[in-house]
Amino acid sequence: MPDLARVVSEIAEEMRQRPDRGKVATYIPELAHVDPGAFGLVVIDNEGNVAAGGDADMPFSIQSISKVFTLTLALGKAGDRLWARVGREPSGSAFNSIVQLEHERGIPRNPFINAGAIAVTDLILSGHQPREALGEILRFMQFIADDSTITIDEGVAASEKRTGFRNIALANYMKSFGVLDNPVDYTLGVYFHHCAIAMTCRQLAMAGRFLAHHGRNPATGLPIVQPERARRINAIMLTCGHYDGSGEFAYRVGLPGKSGVGGGILAVAPGKASIAVWSPGLDESGNSHLGRIALEALTKRMGWSIFAA
Numbered sequence: 001m002p003d004l005a006r007v008v009s010e011i012a013e014e015m016r017q018r019p020d021r022g023k024v025a026t027y028i029p030e031l032a033h034v035d036p037g038a039f040g041l042v043v044i045d046n047e048g049n050v051a052a053g054g055d056a057d058m059p060f061s062i063q064s065i066s067k068v069f070t071l072t073l074a075l076g077k078a079g080d081r082l083w084a085r086v087g088r089e090p091s092g093s094a095f096n097s098i099v100q101l102e103h104e105r106g107i108p109r110n111p112f113i114n115a116g117a118i119a120v121t122d123l124i125l126s127g128h129q130p131r132e133a134l135g136e137i138l139r140f141m142q143f144i145a146d147d148s149t150i151t152i153d154e155g156v157a158a159s160e161k162r163t164g165f166r167n168i169a170l171a172n173y174m175k176s177f178g179v180l181d182n183p184v185d186y187t188l189g190v191y192f193h194h195c196a197i198a199m200t201c202r203q204l205a206m207a208g209r210f211l212a213h214h215g216r217n218p219a220t221g222l223p224i225v226q227p228e229r230a231r232r233i234n235a236i237m238l239t240c241g242h243y244d245g246s247g248e249f250a251y252r253v254g255l256p257g258k259s260g261v262g263g264g265i266l267a268v269a270p271g272k273a274s275i276a277v278w279s280p281g282l283d284e285s286g287n288s289h290l291g292r293i294a295l296e297a298l299t300k301r302m303g304w305s306i307f308a309a
């Protein structure tokens with residue numbers, strides 16, 4: 001078995017030197033200032049060993065990676081009733097696309113495209129004030145990462161609120177079909193804020209451990225979700241976690257993964273490791289360019305693809 005710590009530091013060094021870094025997202029103005037030269041990688045294995053490389057402790061905006069955790073919370077709250085308001089099929093279109101919503105009567109394809117994540121947030125919000133729902137999401141992140149210092153970057157949330165015209169359109173469109181229960185402003189307020197949670201690769205890899213360990217926190221043995229639920233969340237990450245780049249990610253990396261426009265990716269090697277990578281430059285599908293390349297190198301060298309030894 002190759003030495004994990006050495007593989008991680010070699011990959012971080014290789015990525016630091018690469019000239020092709022993709023393009024930093026600019027549609028959320030606050031994200032445009034991030035240094036495209038940044039790169040971080042953290043792997044936490046089954047035994048709790050942590051291998052870290054590059055900017056492993058620099059916080060970044062987790063953006064759509066938060067959708068994995070809101071999905072987990074919403075399934076905890078509603079169970080299979082969730083699937084009445086959101087599907088679980090790949091969309092084959094961009095993360096902020098509106099085209100399928102009309103054909104499918106306001107029911108988004110899956111919980112990871114923006115429309116689907118807004119519908120999931122709306123379910124978490126029901127019965128609460130926005131501040132309480134947001135507190136529940138943030139506390140859940142802090143709990144599973146075992147780190148109470150994780151916070152929301154209010155500057156990023158405000159920046160997205162000012163410029164989030166597509167999401168406002170998606171939410172209003174779903175509302176017209178009766179898919180959202182709460183006032184659109186409230187649901188979007190919670191959505192923009194959970195996307196603006198700032199975390200380091202180390203914190204994110206900690207938060208993903210339960211998905212790699214049959215739903216349990218491997219350090220304490222405590223269940224976060226049932227094993228079957230962890231398996232299903234992983235399945236949705238594999239098929240939908242990278243939007244229209246999900247096929248390419250499965251082909252090259254071979255792990256369940258979820259990307260965010262902040263340039264982070266959370267990947268899960270079931271039974272083996274939780275992995276967080278961050279490089280802010282994106283490819284044309286809005287997924288981290290070097291993040292994907294680094295994960296491809298990691299799974300190849302460690303033999304971790306779920307499709308083959």
Ligand code: DON
Binds near residue numbers: 062063065192286
């Ligand atoms: O709603 C948005 O557009 C952002 N808050 C999140 C999008 C995102 O991260 C897409 N992922 N690659």
